[in-house]
Amino acid sequence: MKFIPNSSLKQEMLHEIDLKKIDDLFSDIPAEIRINNLEVPNGLSQQET
Known part of the structure; x- marks a missing residue:
């Protein structure tokens, strides 16, 4: 299966929820408990399977 980049789709979804990057989704989680x-x-x- 080929990888098809979907950066524009990701950016569109982030824009829809007023975020700039994926990491912003996790900004409410305190850094000390993030994995x-x-x-x-x-x-x-x-x-191989």
Whole structure:
């Protein structure tokens, strides 16, 4: 499956809710309780499963 960038769609949705970037969605969550880095392994391809 090809990746189809949808930056303009994301920007349009953010504009609709008066935000400038995705991170603004989480600005109400205090920084000390946000998870900054989940140590999750990379996904597997169909051939690897």
